[in-house]
Amino acid sequence: MNDLPTDIRDALLRHSEAARVFERLLPSHRREYVRWVDEAKKPETRTKRIGSMMERLTAPRGA
Known part of the structure; x- marks a missing residue:
């Protein structure tokens, strides 16, 4: 994670469940999350995307 x-x-450190899920993702999927956040042009958008990332990582899977 370094x-x-x-x-x-920092967000992953505050959300241990999201961190566990993130660590289990394929490296390509982890890079895609980081790329998505990095593409934000405004700081507010970046913050919002990090929040969305945490929600997506902890969302229930399946039906």
Whole structure:
């Protein structure tokens, strides 16, 4: 997790369940999450995307 941007790493440290799921993802999927957050042009958008990332990682799977 040391190679992650600081704000993403901090969010994952605060959300242990999201961190566990993130660590189990394929490396390509982890990179895609980071790319999605990094593409945000405004700080507010970046913050919102990190929040969405945490929600997606902890959302119930299946039906």
